[in-house]
Amino acid sequence: MLTVFGTVALDTTRTPFHTVERTLGGTATFASIAASNYVSTSIVGIVGNDFPASYMEMLKNRLDIRGLSISKTEKTFHYDSSFGYDLYKRTTNKTELNVIANYQSTVPKEFVDSEYVYLANNDPVQNLNLLNQFSHPKLVICDTMDFWILNKRDEVIKMINRVDGIILNESEARLLFKENSILKCARLLVSNGPSFALINKGENGSLLFYENEFYPIPGYPTETIKDPTGAGDSFGGAFMGHLCTQGQINSNSLKNAMIHGNIMGSFAIEDYGIQRLVNIGNKDIKQRHEKYKEILSL
Ligand code: AMP
Numbered sequence: 001m002l003t004v005f006g007t008v009a010l011d012t013t014r015t016p017f018h019t020v021e022r023t024l025g026g027t028a029t030f031a032s033i034a035a036s037n038y039v040s041t042s043i044v045g046i047v048g049n050d051f052p053a054s055y056m057e058m059l060k061n062r063l064d065i066r067g068l069s070i071s072k073t074e075k076t077f078h079y080d081s082s083f084g085y086d087l088y089k090r091t092t093n094k095t096e097l098n099v100i101a102n103y104q105s106t107v108p109k110e111f112v113d114s115e116y117v118y119l120a121n122n123d124p125v126q127n128l129n130l131l132n133q134f135s136h137p138k139l140v141i142c143d144t145m146d147f148w149i150l151n152k153r154d155e156v157i158k159m160i161n162r163v164d165g166i167i168l169n170e171s172e173a174r175l176l177f178k179e180n181s182i183l184k185c186a187r188l189l190v191s192n193g194p195s196f197a198l199i200n201k202g203e204n205g206s207l208l209f210y211e212n213e214f215y216p217i218p219g220y221p222t223e224t225i226k227d228p229t230g231a232g233d234s235f236g237g238a239f240m241g242h243l244c245t246q247g248q249i250n251s252n253s254l255k256n257a258m259i260h261g262n263i264m265g266s267f268a269i270e271d272y273g274i275q276r277l278v279n280i281g282n283k284d285i286k287q288r289h290e291k292y293k294e295i296l297s298l
Helices: 027-035 053-062 124-131 146-151 153-161 170-177 182-191 231-246 251-268 282-296
Strands: 002-005 009-014 019-025 041-047 064-070 078-083 090-096 116-119 139-143 165-169 196-200 206-210 213-217
Touching: 002 027, 002 124, 002 231, 009 090, 019 027, 027 041, 027 053, 027 116, 027 231, 027 251, 041 053, 053 064, 090 146, 116 124, 116 231, 124 153, 139 231, 146 153, 146 170, 165 170, 165 182, 165 231, 170 182, 170 196, 182 196, 182 206, 196 231, 196 251, 206 251, 213 251, 231 251, 251 282
Parallel strands: 002 041, 002 116, 009 078, 041 064, 116 139, 139 165, 165 196
Antiparallel strands: 009 019, 078 090, 196 206, 206 213
């Protein structure tokens, strides 16, 4: 079983074309929905008393939500961000931690023996506290973002030291090490503990660094982009989910998982919030996978 920990949020996303307010988002939401296409997935997190029942129902239909608590007194984590016409570079307007500010995560006893753990972008202290509760995880992957790199860099490094793999986007990787070359960033990530590092470059694809080799993979060409929010988490969730089905870590299983990560990221951006992700099935993934293989063949 895979357990995903991270934020379950209400997102306000502003683009020059459209604004969505307080729609279902959060790093654990995107990652776990993406992963659930490959493996049975449980989610650990917390929402507030303003979290719509319809969103809870939607999560329940796809995931094991026994680890998702509801606070009676506080509001759900809220993230407000804007994109310009490129729909790539994001500006954070507001990060309201609310219910996650003092959250003490507890892994339900049913998930303690999860073999696979995905620590989606979240407070690194909480991520480490959660990780310590698993009995014998076989594979742990984490993600992080600018907010935590700027506010808790030392704890981010401690978290990276405890995982098998790390996924970051290119600007976060540069920010973490104050380094321009993302290849150097990938090398620095691995020198801090994990056996592999993955750096996302949006529509330009992703870069894997594993056993002293770099593996770049181009992005899946997507013509319709409405909202890039959650693309990174969907990439991470699908990457982790696919890896769980492979049973071993090597350059081939990692590259194949990257392809599935890129496919899921390409779906995520085609609509606002999680709308596109919850409307795809195995047939859609398979179709895109076939097309991707065709594009990549030399
Ligand atoms: P991304 O995949 O990078 O686009 O992640 C987008 C998601 O990250 C949104 O759904 C937000 O709710 C969530 N998010 C934004 N800021 C934070 C933060 N500081 N910690 C955890 N989650 C966040």
